[in-house]
Amino acid sequence: MSATLQTVEAPSLPPGPAAGASRALVASVLSSLRRRDQRHKGELYVNGLLHAPGRKTMRNLAASTDERSAEQSLHHFISCSTWDWSPLRAELAARMDQLLAPKAWVVRPLVIPKTGRHSVGVGRRFVPQLGQMVNSQHGYGLWLASGAAAAPVNWRLSLSGDWLEDTEMRQRAAIPDSVDAGSAEGLALDMALETAGWGVTRLPVVTDAREEAVPSMVRAFSRAGLPFLLRVGGSTGLLAPALSGGGSRSVSASAGHLAELARSQRRPVEWFEPAAGLPKTSLVSLLPVRLPGPRQAFGGVPSADAPLTLVGVWSPNSRAASELWLTNLAGASRSTLLGLGRLIGRADADFTDTSLAVGALDFEGRSYHGWHRHVTLVSLAHAVRLLGPGAQQARRGRGALTPVPMTGGRRVRDSGRFAPAAGAGRAEVPASVPVAASPDRAAG
Secondary structure (H helix, E strand, O other): OOOOOEEEEOOOOOOOOOOOHHHHHHHHHHOOOOOHHHHHHHHHHHHHHHHOOOOOOHHHHHHOOOOOOHHHHHHHHHHHOOOOOHHHHHHHHHHHHHHHOOOEEEEEEEEEEOOOOOOOOOEEEEEOOOOEEEEEEEEEEEEEEOOOOEEEEEEEEEOOHHHHHOHHHHHHOOOOOOOOOOOHHHHHHHHHHHHHOOOOOOOOEEEEOOOOOHHHHHHHHHHOOOOEEEEOOOOOEEEEEOOOOOOOOEEEEEHHHHHHHOHHHOEEEEEEEOOOOEEEEEEEEEEEEEOEOOOOOOOOOEOOOOOEEEEEEEOOOOOOOOEEEEEOOOOOOHHHHHHHHOHHHHHHHHHHHHHHHHOOOOOOOOOHHHHHHHHHHHHHHHHHHHHOHHHHHHHHHHOOOOOOOOEOOEOOOOOOEEOOOOOOOOOOOOEEOOOOOOOOEEEO
């Protein structure tokens, strides 16, 4: 094994936001609301999410204001009004793209436990993270993530067949005719394509796909020309070139077995653990692979899909790889890929530390539109929290946040360019990926 040590740099951003940045952010995001009274109610709602004690019920949000009839007014604003949440999300994404200088778009699930059956999308489903059946709503969020912080900017709610096929349930929840039952990969792709259409910097989509249909997800993102890094399970079937150097026959095996065959390709990568404030070292291998063709999960016939890379991650003393990732980021270094994968943990931590505190799980309404408006304003409240001095202090070594001047409404950032490997459909469309100038270093 080579002694060369690659490094994922500790996250660092310029210090401290300017005074009034939070108010400016709220005003900017709510500016797409046409009426002054709507903008005022939006401010009241966000203020309640930030300051109301306990669960962010409509009653508690209203109690945080000095206005009479606030509860009824806020309920109507969220559940019964007609304002479109998409422009607010687009503006928030543009501002957070400026603020965070993100390295990836992290897609993570959102599980909202429920006791009743009437909230839109609720149903009993198995939650792998909990290892049990849970009565819950299930959604997905797209997060702009850097090593310093992560913020949600787009959302999808997963709906089962009952909610879409039962006319009474569908009408009661006001589910639009255009909404259908999307798969996990379909919802993730839909979010990513919508976010890309907002003009923000296009970045790799990073997600944990161990419980998802990996081949379908890979092909969907490849056809769309989107860069991705997917965490996969050890049983994922793949094809790899012969590792012995003799002949051109491919090796057909599980991802876990192929990672073991690639042990000699491991190299040390040092990375920064924000929670501990200390550097750590992992061993990382890279192996070129492809998806098997149809009905060839462990057969020997290569598919026509574009080349991929299987990334194996070991702790220094472990015998087996602790993480397996699949990516179309052609030419990306070990340190870049490890740093991108670590951003799932950044989004998870900021969800726990920030999103939960501003009511991500607290919406009690029953309508589809109400859910989307609530999580949109939760995203805005989350962003405001990131600007607050308390959050800046809590980040310690992760780096502070500061607004970056806007140019034409969008951030201008000099970054490396990446095009997915040849053969990936619309892969000729370049996408931005944060690859550092040196192939042996990357921002974390």
